[in-house]
Amino acid sequence: MAKAGYGKRVAPDQAPLGPADFAGLEPREAAIAAYIDRLPEGAAIGYKVLAEELPDYGQQACRSALDRLTRAGHLRRVKVHVTVTDGQMRWVTRTYFSRTARDAAWWAAHVRFVRGLDAPGQPSAPAAVEAAVEPQPQPEPGDRAPRSEAYGVLAALGRREPRLQLSEGDCVELEHLAGEWLARGVGREQLTQVLTSGLPTPVHSAGHFLRKRLETKMPPSPAPRPEKDHPSEQITGCVIMCLFCDEDETTTTLDHGVCLDCKEAIARDEAAGLTGDVPDTFLARPRAEVDVAARMAELRSAAARPVLPAPRQRR
Known part of the structure; x- marks a missing residue:
């Protein structure tokens, strides 16, 4: 960057x-x-x-x-x-x-x-931009609104671990806590692993147990990322360079x-022909197709050859 x-x-x-x-x-x-x-x-x-x-x-x-x-x-x-x-x-x-x-x-x-x-x-961009943006279908009266990703994670816990079977009401009550985990950078699979590992036997109340685990193991908020530009900068000039x-x-x-x-x-x-592909000897790192095993065998073979002593110079 x-x-x-x-x-x-x-x-x-x-x-x-x-x-x-x-x-x-x-x-x-x-x-x-x-x-x-x-x-x-x-x-x-x-x-x-x-x-x-x-x-x-x-x-x-x-x-x-x-x-x-x-x-x-x-x-x-x-x-x-x-x-x-x-x-x-x-x-x-x-x-x-x-x-x-x-x-x-x-x-x-x-x-x-x-x-x-x-x-x-x-x-404007080509007409393909407008064609790619299609109106979203409106839900029919009485249709259930789509559930959040956090709700989906909670509802699926019972399929992974039967002791954590939750009711719809439990999922709704815990949805905001699970959503906060996801907002802090935890993935779906990672969150599921945290919630289903190391369970006691038995689990008397899945909803109560998960609420306590979601609250006590909540990851820290991510550090604020530095802004690319000063939030209140004013542009006073701009030229092509x-x-x-x-x-x-x-x-x-x-x-x-x-x-x-x-x-x-x-x-x-x-x-002068200096803008083509880089010769192998000048690459910053090996090409993907380099046979590393063959190259190492070549180097070992070269290292095993006897080295003759240099001839003694006459005085």
Whole structure:
């Protein structure tokens, strides 16, 4: 993850996930785009970090791939000037990613507005977005409202452990306690295991026993997660900057989000053949298909060979 306030940002109005995502890109660019798409907001997505996480590609290959994703309209790096409540001002760098490719005009409008919430003239996502959102069926009069996940865990205890058979009333009374466990990060199976293990013999009142266990073994509340941005920050400026260096549109000319110097450097690397797959000897970690057993046998065989002494030099 990048430093709080920096890193990946998701552009608005994207098409939903689908099998045709990034189909128009080359395989390498499509694979890297799909990887970035799966990362959470705030993740570091610079080419050096990607080269560490994607062992098949080196830094030059990742830099070249990000350049092509930028030209295709999936990426823009933005420098935002923020003022926090204590009056201090700072610049933060954020890289916006869009699963839906955008043209230069869309990005130019987007980066002028914080998080893209009120940028005028933004095109909507493809019609597939509206088609994917279907109206939810309304329950018929007299139908029972769907039960919560916590209720379902409690109602299923009797099938796992007959001594913990609960009535509907018991489940309703204990639902809020079980729900609090789930809200604190405990999974369904883990909660079931806690409630059904180490039972006394016999269990006189399943409802009373489970209430006491839910209350006394309640896990602690999770620590508050640091916010990505200051809750009361004010944006006072926003400019597009080069995807690979610190130059921005006020100090240099950008071509689809990349300065001319960086584009020339990438073009030289591509002409020299430096942006392909990484040779095995330079991988950050082994490829998945490496036969480790055969490699270890080779190393043991080499270690077992006799080492001849170096010839003695005459004086």
